[in-house]
Amino acid sequence: MASILDQLDRLGEQHPHKLLYSYLDLNGNTLECYSYASFLKRTKAIAGHLLKDGCFAAEDRVLLAYPPGLEMICAFFGCVRAGLIPVPVYPPSSRGFQSALYKMVHIAKDCQASGILTSADYHASLKTNLTRSGVSASGVDVDYISGLPWIVTEKFVDPISDELFFGTSKILFLQYTSGSTMDPKGVMVTHENILQTCPLVIDHPDPVVVSWLPQYHDMGLIGCYLYPALRGGTTYGFSSMDFIQRPILWFDTITTYRATATAAPNFAYDYCLRAGRLSKESLEGCDLSSLRVLMCAAEPVKPDTFTRFLEKFQSCGLKSESFYAAFGLAENTLAVSLGGRNIVSVNKRALALGKARMTTEVSEIDGATQIVSCGTPLAGIDVKIVDPEQHVALDLGHIGEIWIAGSGKCLGYWNNPELTLKQFRARLVDDSPYDDGYLRTGDMGFFHDGELYVCGRIKDMIILRGQNYYPQDIENVVERASGIIRNNCVAAFQIHEDSEPALAIVAEVKNPKILPDARKIAAAIRSYLNVEVALITFIAPRAIPRTSSGKIMRHKTKHMWLEGEFTVLSEFSREKDAGCSESDSDVKSSFDELKARYNLTGMETYNLVEAGLDSLDLVVFMHELKELLKEKGADMLARQVDIGVIQQVSVADLFQLAQQLEHAPEEALVQLRHSIGAFRDEQRRAEKEMMSNDRNLIFAPPVPAPLPELPVPNHVLLTGGTGFIGPFLMKSLLEQTRAKIYVLVRASDDDQGRQRLRAAMESMGPCPARLMQMFEARVIPICGDLGQPMLGLTQDVWDFLASEMDTVFHNGATVNYLFNYDRMRDANVMGTNEVLRLAFEGRSKEFNYVSTTFVFGWAVKSVLYETDFNKNMELLDFGYSQSKWVAEQVVADARNRGLSTRIFRPALVSPSVTGGGNNFDIAVRLVAFMVNHGIGVDALNQVSFVPADIVANNIVAISTTPGTANKTYHVVRDDYANMLDITGLITKSTGRQFEIFSISEFVPELIRRCRKEDLLFPLLDFLVGSVDNISAMEFKRYDSSTYQEARDASTWGIADPSLEDTVDGILKFMHRKGIISVAARESSTVPSLAEPLAFTDA
Structure with a gap:
């Protein structure tokens, strides 16, 4: 029997190192990627692990429930190789949660699924959504899918013997039909179907495909991931949400990678033509001339859209013969x-x-x-x-x-x-x-x-934005949403609103004097089916036309509505309702700007993060909501609203809350108190459980061979080379060793990787020629990604690093004080696991880990020693500290298993003494704010600024000093200093005067003065929410005796620069970056950093 695996295996042998799949982020950076060889290895590993424990039998059906990314594609092929039948499903998320959950449960039952493959982060978020949505009481048989084995596949990296495989099934996979029906049907797609149609759809070899289409949809999965792989091509993918937020990403990706094929439904082409979506400037470098196929399919193609799109983009090189419409369906293998x-x-x-x-x-x-x-x-x-x-x-x-x-x-x-x-x-x-x-x-x-x-x-299908909605499903929701609507007396049909397809509903009521709440019905449709209703019309009983057999005549109903033949009792219009809401207020909502910027209606069922809001706008929204709560006298409740709440609650719920606060504040406040309490309890429980589960290595490592007492590094692997400390680590490694330095960097190829590393070096300030010569000769970029299995590396590159590296400096991490643990986990925790996996494989290695004193959270101990590990997870309440604590625990576990390690915990890393670097961390933002506004605080908390060049120099120096392995080092200042000392030195150096406040007075002053344009604004809520914790730590000090002893024992060790020199470095940096105001600059005597920064060429 022919199998798609035979074809894929042949291609893997012919060009193993060719890129097969690459997945991009919002800015077009590579998130994860696979060559043909590394993809085959990964899918074989998944297949082996699925069968290892005997959970599955041949041809068992297995659901695939994944967020956008390549893990779902890996799992798909892993199932096929194992002789199982994969069943892709739309993963229920906060967007349209109940609708997607209904479908998932039905599909699981219909195909008699034996298990569900997923990712760790998605599984955790699903449990949170189930708790938050209260779905268990809504009629969904959640117990059915809860009772199935949920298998997280990210951990399946190590290969298992092929002998366990059953052999492929005749049925390749089940493609459940799209649409809103509660009973989607599973189309049985065979290997032969795919092999026969593939060359007909993609008519050229080695295609380069760009796709943002959902991977569970037939056009996305078959057309953009299966077909290109079988033709020896490459697919560059990114998420649908990223396309909606930034449509230029589609065109940039086509241009950058010289794509030959891409496809989308009509709404996407129309979306790109709307005013403000794609500026003239953004299209200046757009080149679509490489496209052989630009296909419009999956929904009816509008002639006007088709014509206008071609006219607009012909100037970008789009050829008329490349742009065409197509017809297909899942039942005929797509096309x-x-x-x-x-x-x-x-x-x-x-x-x-x-x-x-x-x-x-x-x-x-x-x-x-x-x-x-x-x-x-x-x-x-x-x-x-x-x-x-x-x-x-x-x-x-x-x-x-x-x-x-x-x-x-x-x-x-x-x-x-x-x-x-x-x-x-x-x-x-x-x-x-x-x-x-x-x-x-x-x-x-x-x-x-x-x-x-x-x-x-033939049927009365309603097609909105490429999705099919069956009228009877919508009608059932309407009847269930209100007990005063007559059963089987609702008609749903498609109309046009401003030339766009829209949903209209006509419903008979039981009593003309008692009318339903139209907004409640609209909300029910949104919740169950994830679609907005444009119009709801209530009419008297027995008015909807029927056939002789009693069936509703929807087309006739639509005609009567268009002709005004119904006696209308009441009518809800989306446009009129929005207009009334606006006119009800004397002033425009403070959230209108946010709605406009992100094209939000305020009725979306997904959250603001999924809507694409960046960190700044999340904080803006939170700030406005807090102010609104304060206006209603709920100051304490305002303090409880934090970024964690904002990231999780749906857009519709947030905007509804804002509206309720205006019109029914007491009810809104009670609801919000209950929601915040429930959310915080669930979030704390889920995070603590996840952190506990993550604190050990996710793999069973081999026992490493003993190392010599002081290995001389010859081949070093460095992560985080483009971060703040990273360039200084490269510099110190170049100066203190003769090793070749292999730097993991996110880039599409080696040239781009080298450019990124060179730019990182230049961020330190002008480098002497000798240093750059060493950089060019000894620094080698390794294109990869901390957040991906095997660091996103091909097998050959992985094997080379495992066998050749003798020392690892793991410095890479995501630094963000607003994101929760789940958002930080992939890079900071799973990435650390992958670097440790590499360290255990091949030759024995030294492992140097750059941690942080944030692993102690808001600990209130008088002295924190280098032997302390915060083993009970005390006072860890934000994602960065949580993820770094877990990562450090994983490193400690590796140490206990025989790996030679060092853990370095810097506190507040400041710019270099010459003002170099690229640090916009919390400390620099706070100092810049204080300088710009002329305010200071008299808190006695230890402020341990250590310049980045000193931090990096001493980490490298200690790592090559005898007797320093398997210890932890607090990289902090030897001498105590506080914020009064810092502001005093700034005054002494620049003449800038500060009005000093106690910490209890400083925070209100911070809130009063901080504006959106201030660098500190995105972190304002974090600081305000942490003020009590900061106050409690006023007398906490860090012991660093082990660090000082090791530093002083090294001939390369450098003692702390004076506090004056450290502060001058911060001021020079702020001048160079232009982050202090004109007024502050005029009072400053620090040299403008137009004057060069230089390293000592010694």
Whole structure:
């Protein structure tokens, strides 16, 4: 039996190091990637682990529930290789949670799933959403999927013997049909289907594909991940949310990687044409000339959009022959016809009578409608236009149902033989030339000049933004949402609102004097089906037209509504409702600017992070909400609203809360208190559980061979080379050793990686020629990613590093004081695990880990010793401290298992004594704010500024000193200093005067003065929320005796510079970066950093 694995394995042998998949972030940086060889190795590892414990039998169905990324694709092929049948599903998240959960439960039951493959972060977020949404009481059988084994695949990296594999199944996977139906059907897609249609859809070898389409959807999975792999190509992917937030990313990626193929539904092309989406400046470097395929599919193609898009982007090199419409469906392995470029005008009256009569008119006023061609059928696919009632093939010019036969037709629907016979085995009255009959598509269309035109659905399908919604599902939700609507007396249909498809509902009420709450019904539809309703009309009983058998006549209902034939009792309009809401307020909402910037309606069911808000705007929103709470006299509640709450609550709930605070504040405050309390309890519980589970190595390491007492490093691996300390570590390693330095860097290729590292070196200030010569000769970029399995490396690169490196400096981490543990976990915890895995493999290595004193959280001990580890996780309440604590625990576990390690804990790392670096950490932001506003604080807390060049120099110096292994070092100042000392030295050096406040007075002053343009503003809530903890630590001190002893024992060790020199370095840095105001500069006598910064060339 032919298998797609045979083809993929052959390609892996032919070009093992060629890039197969790359996944990008919002800015186009590589998040994760696989070559053909590393992908094959990874999928074999997953396959082996799935079968190792005997949980599955051959051809078991396994759900794939993953957030966007490459792990789902790895799991897909892992299942196939193991002889299992993968079943991709949309992973329920805070966006449309209940709707997606209903589908997931149904699919699990329908296919009799034996397990669910997922990622650790998604599994944790699902449990949080279940708790928050209270779904268990809403009729969803959550227990069914909760009872299945949930298997996290990220940890499956080590290979397992192939002998366990069952061999591939005839069924490649189950593709459950998209749409809103509560009963999606599982299409059985075979290996043969994919192998037969692949060369027909992608007609050129070595394609380069760019895709943001969902990977659980057939066009995304088959068209953009399976087909390119089988043609020896490369796919660059990113998430749909990233496209919505930043559509230029689509075009930038095509331009950068010279893509040859990409695809999207009509709404995406229309979205890119909207005013403000793509500026003229952003398109200046756009080059689409490499595209051979720019396909528009998955929903009806609007002629106006098709024409305008081509006209706009021809100036960017888009060729008219490359841009075309297509027709396909999951039941026929994605594609039926391709290459539609023509637009015809059809007489509307004839169209209604089932005739396709061409006309020269183009206006609807003149009785014409325009339709875009879907091209010609693929080779080997027979398409017939058939009378859907009589099953007779129709002559040219007639409109009928599109029937299909050929190699692309799938086996049928899983576990549904009756519907399979009806849909997949349809036969013509005059007999069929195909033994297994035709596939009925349910779409109406006609042929003209050999090309297929699709003009509608037999059923009353509603298609919004590329998603299919069955009217009966919407109608059921409406009936359940209100007990005063008559059963089976609701009609849902599609209308056009400002030329865009929209949802309208007509509903009969039981009593004309008692009307339902339309907003509640709209909210129910949004929650269950993740779709917005444009209009709800309530009418009297027995007004909706029906057939003789009692079925609702939706088209007739729509016609009567359009003609105004109903007596309307009440009507809810999305546009009118939004207008009323705005007019009800004397001033525009303080959140309107945010809505406009991110194209939010305020009714989205996903959270602000998923909506694409950056850290600054999250803080802006939180600040405005806090101010609103204070206006209502809820100061204590305002203090409880933090960034964690803002990151988790849905957009709709937040904006509804803001509106309630205006009109029903008492009710809103009670609801918010309850929600915050429940959320905090659940968040603390979930985070603590996750941290406890993560605190040990996720793999079983081999016992490392003993190291010599003082190994001379010859080959060093450095992570975090482009961070703040990273360039100074490179410099110190170049100066103190003769080693070659291999630096892990996120980049698409070695040239880009070297450019990033060179820019990092230059951030320190002008470098002497000798240092840059050493850099060019001894620093080697390694393209990878801390957040990915195997650090995103190919197997060859991994094996080379494992066998050649003798020393590791793990400095890389994500630093963010606003994100929670879950957001920081991949890079800071899982990344540390992967670097340690590399350290254990191959030759024995020294492992030097750059931690932080933040691992102590807000500890209130009088002295924190270097032997302390905060083993009970005390007072760790923000993601950075939590993730660094867990990472340090993992390093300690590696130490206990025989790895030679050192842990360095810097406190507050400041710019170099010459003002070099690129540090906008919390300390620099706070000092800049104090200088700009002329205020200071008399707190006695220890302020341990150590310049980055000194920190890096001494870390490297200690690492090459005998007797220093397996110890922990507090990299802090020898002498105590506080913030009064800092401001006093700034006054002495610059003349800048400060008004000094006690810490209790300083915080209100901070809040009063801080503006959005201040660097400190994004961290304002973090500081304000932490003030009590900071006050409690006033007398806490760090012991650093082990650090001082090791530093002083090294010939390379450098003692602390004076506090004056340290503060001067901070001031020079702030001048150079322009982060202190003109007034502050005028009072300063520190040299402008237009004057050069230089290293001592010694």
